[in-house]
Amino acid sequence: QVQLVESGGGLVQAGGSLRLSCAASGRTFSGAGMGWFRQAPGQEREFVARTTWSSGTAYYAYYADSVKGRFTITRNNENTVSLQMNGLKPEDTAVYYCAAGRGPDIPTRAEGIAYWGKGTLVTVSS
Secondary structure, eight states, X not given: OOEEEEEOOEEEETTOOEEEEEEEESSOXXXXXXXXXXXXXXXXXXXXXXXXEOSTTOXXXXXXXXXXXXXXXXEXXXXXXXXXXXXXXXXXXXEEXXXXXXXXXXXXXXXXXXXXXXXXXXXXXX
16 A cells, blocks of 8 residues: 655744655655645645656656745655755645655646645744
């Protein structure tokens, strides 16, 4: 059974930093895309960042415009992905979900994601 487990959420002041991690188990995600989505209260789940395999261990990183320049996604190995979040803003407050696919990429819409974690809460105070 595939499981994605997130860690690293918490409470931080505006301008601060957090690092989220996601560890996958149950199958190898070598060559498969992994990334992050988030969902704020009363809003739809939205894309944050993803890694797309290129060749070997190389990958591309792709970001939502709202986090570009502040967040960095890293594919640590075939089954782990992290998200370094700097310059956090109150509008970044949300539950952050790890996502993984069966192919080299994952969509930027929540529909069609093959695997989800249960989420970790990030709260940014003003």
